[in-house]
Amino acid sequence: MKILAINPGGTSMRVTMYDDLKEVWNEHIVLDEDFIKSYPVIKDQFEGRLNAIINLLKEKGEDLNDVAAIAARGGNLLGIEAGAYEVTEEMLQRLKEADIDHASNLGAPLAYSIGNLLGIKSYIYDAVTADELNDVSRITGINEIRRRGRAHNLNMRAMAIETAKIIGKDYNKANILIAHLGSGFSFAIHSNGRIIDVISDDEGAFSPERAGFIPPYRLIDLIFEHKYTKNEIMTVLTRSGGLMSLMGSTDFLKLEKAFDSGDEWSNIVYEAMALNVAKSIGKLSVVVSGKVDAITLTGTIAYSQKFTGKIKDRVEFIAPVHVLAGEHEMVSLAGGIYRVINGEENARKI
Numbered sequence: 001m002k003i004l005a006i007n008p009g010g011t012s013m014r015v016t017m018y019d020d021l022k023e024v025w026n027e028h029i030v031l032d033e034d035f036i037k038s039y040p041v042i043k044d045q046f047e048g049r050l051n052a053i054i055n056l057l058k059e060k061g062e063d064l065n066d067v068a069a070i071a072a073r074g075g076n077l078l079g080i081e082a083g084a085y086e087v088t089e090e091m092l093q094r095l096k097e098a099d100i101d102h103a104s105n106l107g108a109p110l111a112y113s114i115g116n117l118l119g120i121k122s123y124i125y126d127a128v129t130a131d132e133l134n135d136v137s138r139i140t141g142i143n144e145i146r147r148r149g150r151a152h153n154l155n156m157r158a159m160a161i162e163t164a165k166i167i168g169k170d171y172n173k174a175n176i177l178i179a180h181l182g183s184g185f186s187f188a189i190h191s192n193g194r195i196i197d198v199i200s201d202d203e204g205a206f207s208p209e210r211a212g213f214i215p216p217y218r219l220i221d222l223i224f225e226h227k228y229t230k231n232e233i234m235t236v237l238t239r240s241g242g243l244m245s246l247m248g249s250t251d252f253l254k255l256e257k258a259f260d261s262g263d264e265w266s267n268i269v270y271e272a273m274a275l276n277v278a279k280s281i282g283k284l285s286v287v288v289s290g291k292v293d294a295i296t297l298t299g300t301i302a303y304s305q306k307f308t309g310k311i312k313d314r315v316e317f318i319a320p321v322h323v324l325a326g327e328h329e330m331v332s333l334a335g336g337i338y339r340v341i342n343g344e345e346n347a348r349k350i
């Protein structure tokens with residue numbers, strides 16, 4: 001059974017064809033810089049991105065009549081849980097009104113358009129905003145502000161299920177704590193098959209491009225000093241924060257090289273990054289009163305044994321640490337929708 005998976009990123013898109021979950025082809029469409037500059041609001045890039053996918057499918061020259069469904073990365077939809085959702089007109093309307101302009105918001109509309117061309121259904125799976133937080137974890141000290149689930153759920157849930165297999169436990173009866181270490185970092189505790197708490201990209205460790213948690217009184221001063229608009233401060237926090245702000249580059253490997261050469265500032269930044277990751281893990285461990293079955297480090301930066309070693313040293317008193325490096329989003333997308341088409345999982349509608 002063929003599944004076409006579509007994953008729009010900030011400056012590129014991954015499009016992969018699977019047949020019975022074996023990769024047939026995998027293309028990384030890098031968007032033209034001029035195109036991105038011409039459409040600074042990501043949702044306005046819809047037509048250009050759709051044409052790029054249609055052209056790719058034409059180039060492949062493949063018979064698309066046997067594609068069973070389209071699987072897409074889910075965007076910023078409020079009030080949804082983990083798992084599969086069928087793309088509907090109602091979902092598309094809600095994505096148009098999403099409060100965060102994120103490339104993942106284009107996954108559903110792109111899949112829906114291609115699905116309509118082929119006469120098949122399209123789905124999203126484990127969206128960024130899949131929100132299963134415990135009620136007590138939502139409360140903050142300002143009554144108008146409730147915490148939300150927002151994390152790298154697609155990769156993290158797949159890796160939590162994988163970890164459960166490795167430790168010989170049923171995912172639905174285990175407590176697995178996951179850290180996703182990519183250009184953005186996020187953290188989650190999965191308990192009895194639900195994502196009961198997270199530390200999102202603005203709540204914990206800084207990452208290559210994101211600022212992470214910033215003490216709010218200092219942040220407010222900064223906004224007023226620079227007279228930042230909402231868009232400007234969001235760019236500071238989400239694109240030019242973290243290593244970009246501290247080192248002038250989002251390249252973690254560059255930081256590691258400078259660390260290896262003995263550069264004093266790089267040493268502090270590297271150690272601080274590992275310390276902050278460990279603190280985020282420690283914070284989530286108390287959600288299940290320390291009864292964590294396993295901690296898993298995933299994402300591209302988890303390929304660095306030196307970095308994961310430093311995190312391990314600080315957190316392995318909580319639980320055994322596993323490293324499942326890389327991001328596994330495409331196969332996780334296809335796998336989820338494969339189970340829906342096979343009747344092993346249900347797809348909801350919003």
Ligand SMILES: Nc1ncnc2c1ncn2[C@@H]1O[C@H](COP(=O)(O)OP(=O)(O)OP(=O)(O)O)[C@@H](O)[C@H]1O
Nearest residue numbers: 182183184208250251252253299300301303304327
């Ligand atoms: N082998 C490696 N070991 C450690 N870090 C690496 C390795 N290769 C790339 N990186 C770093 O990974 C970071 C980018 O991660 P990635 O390629 O996963 O980005 P992304 O897909 O945009 O991130 P996200 O997972 O947040 O969506 C960069 O800082 C890069 O330097």
Ligand SMILES: CCCC(=O)O
Nearest residue numbers: 150151152184186201
């Ligand atoms: C926490 C944000 C998730 C993402 O950027 O993919």
